[in-house]
Amino acid sequence: MKGFLYFFETIKGLLVTGKHLIVNFFFHTINYIFRIKTKRRGSVTTQYPEEKREIPPRYRTKHRMMFNEEGTPRCVGCMLCVTVCPSDCIFVKAEEIEGKKIATEFIIHVNRCAFCGYCVEVCPEDAIRMDSGKLDFVSDSQKNLSLNLLFKGKK
Amino acid sequence: MNYTLLVLIKIIVLFAWLMIFALYATLAERKVSAVIQDRHGANRAKILGISSFGIFQPFADALKMLFKEDYIPPFTDKFMFKFAPVITFFFSALVIIAIPFGEPVKIGKEIIKLQVIDPDIALLLIFALSSMSIYGIILGGWSSNNKYSFLGGMRATSQIVSYEVALILSIIGLIMVYPSLRLSEIVNYQSTLLWGWIPKWGILLQPLAFIIFIIAAIAETKRAPFDLPESESEIIGFFLEYSGIRFGVYMLTDFVETIMLSLIITTLFFGGWNIPYLFSGLKLSNGTIFSGFVFPWGKQLAISINWVSILQIIAFQIKTVIVFVFLLLVRWTFPRLRFDQLMELGWKSLIPLALFNIVVTAIIIAIV
Ligand code: SF4
Numbered sequence: 001m002k003g004f005l006y007f008f009e010t011i012k013g014l015l016v017t018g019k020h021l022i023v024n025f026f027f028h029t030i031n032y033i034f035r036i037k038t039k040r041r042g043s044v045t046t047q048y049p050e051e052k053r054e055i056p057p058r059y060r061t062k063h064r065m066m067f068n069e070e071g072t073p074r075c076v077g078c079m080l081c082v083t084v085c086p087s088d089c090i091f092v093k094a095e096e097i098e099g100k101k102i103a104t105e106f107i108i109h110v111n112r113c114a115f116c117g118y119c120v121e122v123c124p125e126d127a128i129r130m131d132s133g134k135l136d137f138v139s140d141s142q143k144n145l146s147l148n149l150l151f152k153g154k155k
Numbered sequence: 156m157n158y159t160l161l162v163l164i165k166i167i168v169l170f171a172w173l174m175i176f177a178l179y180a181t182l183a184e185r186k187v188s189a190v191i192q193d194r195h196g197a198n199r200a201k202i203l204g205i206s207s208f209g210i211f212q213p214f215a216d217a218l219k220m221l222f223k224e225d226y227i228p229p230f231t232d233k234f235m236f237k238f239a240p241v242i243t244f245f246f247s248a249l250v251i252i253a254i255p256f257g258e259p260v261k262i263g264k265e266i267i268k269l270q271v272i273d274p275d276i277a278l279l280l281i282f283a284l285s286s287m288s289i290y291g292i293i294l295g296g297w298s299s300n301n302k303y304s305f306l307g308g309m310r311a312t313s314q315i316v317s318y319e320v321a322l323i324l325s326i327i328g329l330i331m332v333y334p335s336l337r338l339s340e341i342v343n344y345q346s347t348l349l350w351g352w353i354p355k356w357g358i359l360l361q362p363l364a365f366i367i368f369i370i371a372a373i374a375e376t377k378r379a380p381f382d383l384p385e386s387e388s389e390i391i392g393f394f395l396e397y398s399g400i401r402f403g404v405y406m407l408t409d410f411v412e413t414i415m416l417s418l419i420i421t422t423l424f425f426g427g428w429n430i431p432y433l434f435s436g437l438k439l440s441n442g443t444i445f446s447g448f449v450f451p452w453g454k455q456l457a458i459s460i461n462w463v464s465i466l467q468i469i470a471f472q473i474k475t476v477i478v479f480v481f482l483l484l485v486r487w488t489f490p491r492l493r494f495d496q497l498m499e500l501g502w503k504s505l506i507p508l509a510l511f512n513i514v515v516t517a518i519i520i521a522i523v
């Protein structure tokens with residue numbers, strides 16, 4: 001008797017997986033071979049480099065430096081972020097230029113950064129933000145992972 | 156044509172067919188498992204920037220296997236260690252020689268059987284050959300000189316020996332129904348019709364034997380839910396000490412065995428190359444020879460004899476692929492059995508059921 005029960009349950013299990021197989025295969029075929037976009041995609045995974053997930057607005061990503069209207073960095077070299085950083089990975093050098101203290105060098109070693117966001121919280125000038133939306137910065141050397149935030153070019 | 160030359164050509168063609176099928180079987184397994192689990196599966200292997208859903212993946216896998224270090228542990232029995240994978244692969248791949256891929260075709264004056272050899276004991280031969288492959292497994296486990304792989308080999312032996320009984324007993328029902336042990340004749344018999352409209356396929360004549368056979372045969376292939384010999388979570392299995400291409404051969408053997416199983420199931424239970432109501436060289440009542448569809452409601456559809464052969468070969472391939480996908484589905488659906496459950500299923504359920512099937516078949520044959 002128990003054997004029969006097992007037998008029917010195994011058939012049921014096969015039907016469940018078989019349904020997944022056929023339904024998902026159908027949607028894969030029309031989505032990826034015939035290139036017809038349907039709402040149901042037949043898979044729950046994201047095909048990462050081609051498709052990207054939407055990043056929530058408060059998600060902590062790569063750091064960026066804010067600049068004034070004149071184009072100078074907002075950072076005044078107060079060293080608060082350097083002090084608070086748990087990973088000890090911020091390096092700031094500031095100089096007095098025309099009576100104002102302005103950072104001349106601002107380097108974050110992202111290799112060590114824990115993405116805790118303390119530096120953003122603590123900054124009195126709102127100079128650093130972590131809202132660039134960049135997640136995929138990889139490199140094969142430590143040197144490339146030292147971000148120079150004062151560098152305004154594309155990086 | 157020279158008989159030896161013909162056999163040689165057939166073997167080469169079949170071996171190429173088998174290797175391509177086995178390579179793509181690895182991809183099919185990954186794809187089927189992925190699709191069942193709502194994923195995509197391997198689709199990254201690219202040649203010139205074209206990935207085309209991973210059709211190059213098997214070659215990438217094979218290359219990876221080839222270039223891995225082939226390490227032979229110093230404590231093993233060197234000769235047996237090297238020899239064991241070859242034994243399993245050889246015997247499980249050898250089954251293919253007796254499988255009929257289609258009706259004999261006529262090329263010129265020559266009648267060529269689409270089958271390497273057609274012995275009159277083919278049915279027994281294929282089971283004898285496929286059960287020989289256990290030697291490679293136990294020798295591989297034993298010569299590794301490692302407790303766990305030895306345990307895996309032992310488990311494989313006990314499992315296969317006990318399921319062999321159920322397997323052969325379930326076949327006896329078929330042997331009683333079919334007129335011959337010759338596979339081509341078995342398929343020919345399945346092409347005839349019962350009461351004029353039901354094809355005499357094995358699955359329709361012997362449904363219970365089919366269920367027993369498929370369970371026992373999956374256990375023979377040593378894949379989940381019967382993958383105790385290689386249970387990855389506890390003992391890793393009989394190929395624990397193997398690396399590189401030697402492990403690759405064991406892995407490929409797994410797929411070759413599954414392919415052989417789908418070939419055997421197609422031949423024995425799904426009518427081989429038979430398409431229902433499609434006949435070649437049928438003698439009509441008015442004396443002409445007819446090939447094409449003859450439907451039970453009397454309609455006729457003539458097709459040239461060459462097309463009939465091609466259709467039958469394609470039908471065989473499609474049936475094999477469908478059975479293969481079903482076996483993959485089974486493999487990715489069920490969790491593993493415990494060892495006592497395995498033995499209980501074999502000895503306490505399948506064997507009595509197979510005996511019951513024999514008795515019922517005998518009674519029905521006696522009555523009809
Ligand atoms: S996010 Fe945290 S770890 Fe990274 S630089 Fe800022 S304070 Fe340091």
Ligand code: SF4
Pocket residue numbers: 074075076077078079080081082092103122123124125126127128
């Ligand atoms: S970034 Fe902000 S906290 Fe850090 S040194 Fe500059 S002003 Fe101070």
